[in-house]
Amino acid sequence: MKNYNDYLSYSKKINDVYMSMSVLNWDMETYMPKNGNKFRAQQLSTLASIAYDLETKPEYGILLDNLSCDNSLNEDQKRNIFLSKKKFDKKQKYSAEFIKNQSILISNAFRDWRIAKEKNDFNYFKKSLQEIVDLRIKETKILGFNDHPYDALLDKYEPNLTVKDVDLIFDDVKSKLVPFISQISQNNNIDDSFFYQFFDHEKQWNFGIELLKQMGYSFDSGRQDISAHPFSSSFSPQDARVTTRIDENNLSEMIWSCIHEGGHALYEQGILAENYGTPLGNSISLGIHESQSRLWENHVGRSLPYWKKNYDLLKSIFPDQLKHIDCHMFYSASNNVKSSLIRTNADELTYHLHVLIRYEIERGLIGGEINVDDLPLKWNQLYKKYLDIEVPSDSQGVLQDIHWSHGSFGYFPTYTIGSFYAAQFYNQASKEILDIDAKILKGDMSDLLIWLREKIHVHGRRFDAKDLCKKITGEELNFKYFMKYAQEKYSNIYKLKD
Amino acid sequence: MKNYNDYLSYSKKINDVYMSMSVLNWDMETYMPKNGNKFRAQQLSTLASIAYDLETKPEYGILLDNLSCDNSLNEDQKRNIFLSKKKFDKKQKYSAEFIKNQSILISNAFRDWRIAKEKNDFNYFKKSLQEIVDLRIKETKILGFNDHPYDALLDKYEPNLTVKDVDLIFDDVKSKLVPFISQISQNNNIDDSFFYQFFDHEKQWNFGIELLKQMGYSFDSGRQDISAHPFSSSFSPQDARVTTRIDENNLSEMIWSCIHEGGHALYEQGILAENYGTPLGNSISLGIHESQSRLWENHVGRSLPYWKKNYDLLKSIFPDQLKHIDCHMFYSASNNVKSSLIRTNADELTYHLHVLIRYEIERGLIGGEINVDDLPLKWNQLYKKYLDIEVPSDSQGVLQDIHWSHGSFGYFPTYTIGSFYAAQFYNQASKEILDIDAKILKGDMSDLLIWLREKIHVHGRRFDAKDLCKKITGEELNFKYFMKYAQEKYSNIYKLKD
Numbered sequence: 001m002k003n004y005n006d007y008l009s010y011s012k013k014i015n016d017v018y019m020s021m022s023v024l025n026w027d028m029e030t031y032m033p034k035n036g037n038k039f040r041a042q043q044l045s046t047l048a049s050i051a052y053d054l055e056t057k058p059e060y061g062i063l064l065d066n067l068s069c070d071n072s073l074n075e076d077q078k079r080n081i082f083l084s085k086k087k088f089d090k091k092q093k094y095s096a097e098f099i100k101n102q103s104i105l106i107s108n109a110f111r112d113w114r115i116a117k118e119k120n121d122f123n124y125f126k127k128s129l130q131e132i133v134d135l136r137i138k139e140t141k142i143l144g145f146n147d148h149p150y151d152a153l154l155d156k157y158e159p160n161l162t163v164k165d166v167d168l169i170f171d172d173v174k175s176k177l178v179p180f181i182s183q184i185s186q187n188n189n190i191d192d193s194f195f196y197q198f199f200d201h202e203k204q205w206n207f208g209i210e211l212l213k214q215m216g217y218s219f220d221s222g223r224q225d226i227s228a229h230p231f232s233s234s235f236s237p238q239d240a241r242v243t244t245r246i247d248e249n250n251l252s253e254m255i256w257s258c259i260h261e262g263g264h265a266l267y268e269q270g271i272l273a274e275n276y277g278t279p280l281g282n283s284i285s286l287g288i289h290e291s292q293s294r295l296w297e298n299h300v301g302r303s304l305p306y307w308k309k310n311y312d313l314l315k316s317i318f319p320d321q322l323k324h325i326d327c328h329m330f331y332s333a334s335n336n337v338k339s340s341l342i343r344t345n346a347d348e349l350t351y352h353l354h355v356l357i358r359y360e361i362e363r364g365l366i367g368g369e370i371n372v373d374d375l376p377l378k379w380n381q382l383y384k385k386y387l388d389i390e391v392p393s394d395s396q397g398v399l400q401d402i403h404w405s406h407g408s409f410g411y412f413p414t415y416t417i418g419s420f421y422a423a424q425f426y427n428q429a430s431k432e433i434l435d436i437d438a439k440i441l442k443g444d445m446s447d448l449l450i451w452l453r454e455k456i457h458v459h460g461r462r463f464d465a466k467d468l469c470k471k472i473t474g475e476e477l478n479f480k481y482f483m484k485y486a487q488e489k490y491s492n493i494y495k496l497k498d
Numbered sequence: 499m500k501n502y503n504d505y506l507s508y509s510k511k512i513n514d515v516y517m518s519m520s521v522l523n524w525d526m527e528t529y530m531p532k533n534g535n536k537f538r539a540q541q542l543s544t545l546a547s548i549a550y551d552l553e554t555k556p557e558y559g560i561l562l563d564n565l566s567c568d569n570s571l572n573e574d575q576k577r578n579i580f581l582s583k584k585k586f587d588k589k590q591k592y593s594a595e596f597i598k599n600q601s602i603l604i605s606n607a608f609r610d611w612r613i614a615k616e617k618n619d620f621n622y623f624k625k626s627l628q629e630i631v632d633l634r635i636k637e638t639k640i641l642g643f644n645d646h647p648y649d650a651l652l653d654k655y656e657p658n659l660t661v662k663d664v665d666l667i668f669d670d671v672k673s674k675l676v677p678f679i680s681q682i683s684q685n686n687n688i689d690d691s692f693f694y695q696f697f698d699h700e701k702q703w704n705f706g707i708e709l710l711k712q713m714g715y716s717f718d719s720g721r722q723d724i725s726a727h728p729f730s731s732s733f734s735p736q737d738a739r740v741t742t743r744i745d746e747n748n749l750s751e752m753i754w755s756c757i758h759e760g761g762h763a764l765y766e767q768g769i770l771a772e773n774y775g776t777p778l779g780n781s782i783s784l785g786i787h788e789s790q791s792r793l794w795e796n797h798v799g800r801s802l803p804y805w806k807k808n809y810d811l812l813k814s815i816f817p818d819q820l821k822h823i824d825c826h827m828f829y830s831a832s833n834n835v836k837s838s839l840i841r842t843n844a845d846e847l848t849y850h851l852h853v854l855i856r857y858e859i860e861r862g863l864i865g866g867e868i869n870v871d872d873l874p875l876k877w878n879q880l881y882k883k884y885l886d887i888e889v890p891s892d893s894q895g896v897l898q899d900i901h902w903s904h905g906s907f908g909y910f911p912t913y914t915i916g917s918f919y920a921a922q923f924y925n926q927a928s929k930e931i932l933d934i935d936a937k938i939l940k941g942d943m944s945d946l947l948i949w950l951r952e953k954i955h956v957h958g959r960r961f962d963a964k965d966l967c968k969k970i971t972g973e974e975l976n977f978k979y980f981m982k983y984a985q986e987k988y989s990n991i992y993k994l995k996d
Contacts, residue, residue: 016544019537023522031529035719036737039517039774043733046514050548221533235541239534276537 001063004077010060011084012277017051019235026233030225030243041107048103055091064088076280076462083279083461093142105131106407113405114228120395122376129404130372133365136409140366150366153410157286158417159464166359166413172479173352180486181349184337187494192333197321199251207317208244208258215296216449217262221269229402230257232264236276240268252334253345256297263296264289266449270457280460286411288465290418291425292452298348299426305441307331332493339387341396349486350387357382358412366409421469423482428473499561502575508558509582510775515549517733524731528723528741539605546601553589562586574778574960581777581959591640603629604905611903612726618893620874627902628870631863634907638864648864651908655784656915657962661861664911668857670977671850678984679847682835685992690831695819697749705815706742706756713794714947715760719767727900728755730762734774738766750832751843754795761794762787764947768955778958784909786963788916789923790950796846797924803939805829830991837885839894847984848885855880856910864907919967921980926971
């Protein structure tokens with residue numbers, strides 16, 4: 001391997017293995033029969049070890065070293081080499097054994113979590129969760145950190161993010177958002193009970209498909225399926241899939257998870273196919289990824305013009321259930337700010353308290369102040385503290401999220417970061433796109449999608465998250481845009497005084 | 499790598515890569531969106547080259563050489579080493595370039611074939627089919643052969659099978675089966691037109707699921723999906739899947755393809771999980787695989803006791819369509835021997851003339867006597883010659899089968915070999931299982947499945963096909979069992995004189 005083309009081939013080969021793993025994972029969570037788990041875990045573990053061998057091959061490191069000094073490369077090429085080298089250097093820290101073991105533990109944890117959740121019995125998950133936590137603690141030592149071991153895990157999903165940063169962000173949440181939520185809850189007489197009637201599975205499904213199409217999601221380059229927990233998964237920009245979950249007794253769950261995952265998948269579909277297999281063919285960070293899903297879910301999908309456009313269709317599908325509900329009532333109900341049990345169903349304000357709880361637990365688990373055994377109790381205490389809510393069962397409590405069973409620690413805070421990026425980006429888009437509300441009102445999302453494509457999607461990893469944010473909005477991530485958005489919108493809905 | 503355990507780990511690792519490819523292929527033919535093809539082809543090509551690198555690694559060859567001389571191994575272990583070494587030696591003949599190129603050509607051919615079939619235009623497929631044929635001709639030179647280049651391709655699917663053997667078998671078909679078919683067609687006044695009414699997709703689907711369950715197919719270790727061409731695909735004995743195709747204007751298509759693929763999948767589910775990743779964890783040959791599908795499809799699924807059991811259920815699902823049809827009429831219609839266009843819908847007798855046509859074309863393409871350009875014409879001529887039937891369109895003619903687009907040449911003859919094995923095995927099972935018809939009449943297939951498991955499935959590749967046949971039935975493959983079965987069954991249905 002000598003030149004940049006050799007690098008391209010090799011980098012694509014590594015990516016092909018990862019994309020293959022993604023297909024196996026997608027299948028595992030959508031269609032795989034239940035006995036398939038054991039050998040699937042082994043197959044994933046084998047592919048992971050193959051990817052690891054490719055990524056850590058000394059010849060690849062030498063090639064990256066050489067190309068790092070090659071001044072004939074253009075800026076994009078230099079950027080690819082820089083990021084690949086950074087990743088290579090980081091990968092060197094892991095042993096093949098660690099990677100293989102991780103893959104097995106995660107498959108087992110996923111299996112156990114599914115059973116535990118179904119049986120509402122945390123004990124089924126305890127052992128494998130402990131193994132995952134131990135693995136992650138080990139990982140913080142492998143990766144190294146300055147202040148808090150959890151920093152090492154945060155950095156995996158949102159480069160350079162630290163406990164210090166996140167603590168500061170949540171200080172903002174606590175000092176500004178929490179009192180605002182409290183103000184709302186004193187004025188909240190919204191009735192959203194109509195969401196909890198019977199809504200036929202297939203009709204819900206079809207409505208979700210319409211929403212995805214309206215957003216500009218390409219079904220020639222993607223598809224939607226059902227899974228226990230909604231997710232998006234991309235095997236290339238030309239095969240970027242979403243999943244959803246349909247509860248026939250809760251209409252809201254499908255609608256906004258559908259828009260949310262659609263937002264993720266639009267990002268993936270917007271990345272340039274010509275950059276497949278290189279850093280420029282990848283999304284920047286989980287925070288930026290989440291900014292795309294949240295922007296669509298909240299700033300578009302929970303806006304008044306959006307429902308002025310789409311409510312008639314929804315009402316025509318469910319005329320009996322929505323007989324007495326007009327568009328404004330629907331809009332208000334879809335923005336009902338209220339403490340609730342399930343993170344993925346939470347409104348966009350209390351949502352960040354759900355994240356806060358997970359963040360505090362993860363920080364405590366990795367820092368050694370919380371034990372896995374105590375998790376259900378700790379979880380329930382924190383839900384009482386921040387959301388003033390009793391958790392009736394572990395299935396609806398500590399077992400509700402898939403993340404830990406996937407081995408993901410350090411992931412949750414990116415949801416909050418992403419939401420705040422979304423507010424800042426949407427604020428900018430509103431300034432640059434002529435009359436964006438009127439376009440949404442007509443169901444025309446094309447200008448918004450073009451803006452997102454041009455500003456964010458096509459660049460892949462050309463810029464760091466912070467640089468991208470500055471480039472687009474002229475300043476670094478700033479909580480004030482989320483707070484401004486929240487105050488304007490909810491003061492109006494709840495008729496709050498300034 | 500030093501000992502037998504090292505061999506096991508390595509062999510499993512190779513298998514994991516192949517099973518991963520199978521998942522990607524399964525997805526490609528069931529759920530992948532249409533734009534996904536390009537990068538999927540590349541991903542499969544990468545995995546194929548990784549598998550190739552693993553399979554041809556010199557250290558693996560040395561390990562196999564060493565273990566070949568290790569007398570401390572037990573018989574099963576020796577068998578695994580023998581077969582793995584044989585495969586290794588064969589693989590050495592292929593270059594990495596060949597394997598990679600093959601994977602790309604096949605993906606392209608599959609894409610083109612789908613379009614060609616949809617558009618009823620052979621021209622869309624011509625170029626990529628020519629590339630596949632050229633590749634296979636090149637392969638015959640790589641592999642070597644004694645008499646006919648096509649021998650090298652037959653051997654890939656049915657070890658040691660030659661053009662000479664197949665010519666002999668088809669001589670039998672021509673001299674004994676063809677006059678018998680002719681005798682039937684002179685006495686055929688069966689009306690099977692009721693099959694071609696409207697049968698609701700979902701109701702057909704549900705009936706197919708019931709049949710699979712009755713056979714003993716485990717949905718905990720498998721699943722059924724829809725694809726353009728039905729197939730079975732196994733990722734482990736604990737995840738052995740089937741697909742089916744449902745034509746709402748043709749009930750028969752789904753029923754027997756469902757039983758057929760179920761027969762394949764039962765074989766895969768019956769292989770021992772403990773042998774995963776070794777030759778003993780694999781099926782013997784395509785012929786033996788086909789014997790399992792044909793045994794279920796024809797000897798069970800087209801028998802009178804089977805329909806005495808299942809017809810009431812079918813009639814209850816489609817009461818209007820089957821109002822005037824009784825069980826015997828249904829049984830006769832399901833054994834309507836009649837020239838037809840589509841191989842997969844053919845009755846079990848004329849089926850072998852469909853195979854004969856493909857065999858003659860493949861032998862001619864590989865031998866250089868037939869050109870790809872002439873295929874539609876040649877195809878139509880042979881259908882006129884052997885089946886006395888006009889082919890109205892290429893979609894229903896030369897484009898009907900998926901096989902060539904998958905790069906499979908030498909595959910078709912195994913269908914006929916498999917059917918003849920099935921007849922011989924079922925003849926033996928009928929002697930060894932007490933009152934098998936009475937059991938089928940009760941819907942109890944368990945003794946038959948146990949017999950197949952014990953005699954065939956659990957052994958994996960412990961025996962060669964020929965040895966297995968001798969071990970089970972006391973003699974080599976003999977056409978007379980198929981002929982005897984055909985004569986007894988159809989003389990009865992068509993009231994033929996001896």
